[in-house]
Every structure is written in structure tokens, then in C-alpha cells.
Amino acid sequence: MNKVRCLIVDDEELAVDIIAEYISRIDKLEIAGTCSNAIEALQFINEHPIDLLFLDIQMPGLTGLELTKSMSTRPEIIFTTAYTQYALEGFELEALDYLVKPISFERFIKAVNRYFKLHQQQELPSQADSTDFRHSFIFIKSDKMMIKVMLHEINYIESVRNYVSIFLIDGREVRTLNTISNIEEKLPASHFMRIHRSFIVSLDKIDSYIGGSVKLARQTIPIGRHYKEAFRQLMADRSID
Incomplete structure (x- = not known):
């Protein structure tokens, strides 16, 4: 079976790398190219066959939305952006999915599975089944940097007002301007x-629990x-019992 040819379009190098x-990690996918802006991407798409486009807005x-509107024929599109407010317009343009940064591998798999389902290919198993949990991670924006957080190192996560704090097993706290619902996803x-x-x-860090609370990492939650x-x-x- 031919691999799905993917093009990544983003002006942030770290986002492209992720x-x-x-x-x-996915055998069914291959990178056909990367572009740092929409004009470059449009030229690339006109000159090369692309199946799936990961597109920043x-x-x-x-913008990524303007690029999408300008293409007479286009590949399947998954938007990847730090902004939630364009989601409705993105889906109105018939995008497969709309991923909000930072993007976890689990969420990435869900988006890619929409492509496989649409094209009647076998879907990928979830991250829990396909990836060793100890090697799984997310990137969290903190102090203008994207910080890599290994999932198995997380004790618990707390939301206070407009910020979310991720408490790790080594005592570190990674604080980000975000919502706990977005992190949960x-x-x-x-x-x-x-x-x-x-x-x-x-769940694997819980030491004990009673009706109204759990204890982990010397904290009662x-x-x-x-x-x-x-x-x-x-x-x-x-x-x-």
C-alpha cells in the first residue's frame, strides 16, 4: 500500500519538528515536504502530489484559511494552530480536523484516523495501545518556550484562574496560560x-483514596x-474490598 504523502506548513520551526x-512514528505516513509559509506551500502543492496537509493558520x-480558499483542488487538510477562534471557519472549509497547540500524539492519532476512515483504510490504535507510555510526551508553552513534559512524570495537574500548573515527580512545576479542559484533551x-x-x-500515582478525596505525592486532592x-x-x- 502506498504511503500517505504529508505536507507540513508552519512558520514555527518547533511546530514543524513536532x-x-x-x-x-506512523508507518502509513511519510513527509513529502515542509513549508514555512502559505505561498511556498501553494507552489509545492501545484508541483507535487500531496494527500494530507497539516496547515497552520x-x-x-x-493565512492557512486563505490558502485553503485559494486552492481549486486540494488535499485533505488538518489545521494545526494555537488559536481556537478559527475552528468554525476551518470546519466550514471541510477540514478533516482542527488541532489546537500544543498537540499530543494521542490527539494527532485521532485526527489522522479521520483520514483513514474517510479513505476506507484501517484506523490506527490509540496511543495507549501503540506507544510505550514511558516514551509519550506533550509540549507545554511556558514562559514563551515550549517545554517537553513526559507523561509518565506527571503527578497531577491543577487549574488556578487562567493558568494551569503541571506538577512532576521530580518536584518541578510547569505553569502555562491555558485551560484545564484543553490540557485534558x-x-x-x-x-x-x-x-x-x-x-x-x-491514575498510577494515586496512593490512596476515600469518598471525597485522593492522596498522591503527599497531596490530598x-x-x-x-x-x-x-x-x-x-x-x-x-x-x-
Whole structure:
């Protein structure tokens, strides 16, 4: 079977590197090229066959949305952007998916599976099945840098006002201007659970729990009223009375 030819278009080198690294993990995909702006991408698409386009939106000159509108025939498109406000317009342009940075590998797989499903190819297993969890990571924007965070090193995550803090097993705290819901979307449900509107915990780091709280990393974290039943059901499958 021929591989899916992918083009990455982004003016941020780190963003290109992350998507390229994700593509390299999937045998069915190959990188046909990378471009740093939409004009360069348009020329590349006109000269080379492309199946799947990973396209940033906010770029100098022509935006990703404008590039999409300018193509008479176009590959399947997955938008990759730091901005949520263009999602509706992106889907109106019939994009396969709309990924908000930082993008986890788990979320990347879900987007790529939309391509495989559309083209009647076998879908990829989830990250929990296909990737050793100890090698999985996300990038978090903190102090104007993208910080690599290994998922197995996370103890718990806390939201305070407009910020989210990720507490790691070595005592570090990675703080980012983001929402806990956005962070939750990037994490594999097999290893993490939101137990409160302000807290996500790493399931394998829980030392003990009682009706209204869990203990991990010498911290007592409350279980929110709306999350108690889901947590109880999950723990029931892993508990011996």
C-alpha cells in the first residue's frame, strides 16, 4: 500500500519538528515536504502530489484559511494552530480536523484516523495501545518556550484562574496560560482522569483514596461532586474490598 504523502506548513520551526516527529512514528505516513509559509506551500502543492496537509493558520502574508480558499483542488487538510477562534471557519472549509497547540500524539492519532476512515483504510490504535507510555510526551508553552513534559512524570495537574500548573515527580512545576479542559484533551484517558473541575490526576500515582478525596505525592486532592460516580466506577474495577 502506498504511503500517505504529508505536507507540513508552519512558520514555527518547533511546530514543524513536532508534527514531523509524530508522522515518523506512523508507518502509513511519510513527509513529502515542509513549508514555512502559505505561498511556498501553494507552489509545492501545484508541483507535487500531496494527500494530507497539516496547515497552520496564522502565518505571515497568506493565512492557512486563505490558502485553503485559494486552492481549486486540494488535499485533505488538518489545521494545526494555537488559536481556537478559527475552528468554525476551518470546519466550514471541510477540514478533516482542527488541532489546537500544543498537540499530543494521542490527539494527532485521532485526527489522522479521520483520514483513514474517510479513505476506507484501517484506523490506527490509540496511543495507549501503540506507544510505550514511558516514551509519550506533550509540549507545554511556558514562559514563551515550549517545554517537553513526559507523561509518565506527571503527578497531577491543577487549574488556578487562567493558568494551569503541571506538577512532576521530580518536584518541578510547569505553569502555562491555558485551560484545564484543553490540557485534558491532550492526555490519554487510560492514564489520567479529571476528578474535579480544577484537578486532573495520574491514575498510577494515586496512593490512596476515600469518598471525597485522593492522596498522591503527599497531596490530598478533592473529588468534585460531579466526578465522584465516574471515579467510583473506575476504582471499583481496580479495587479489592
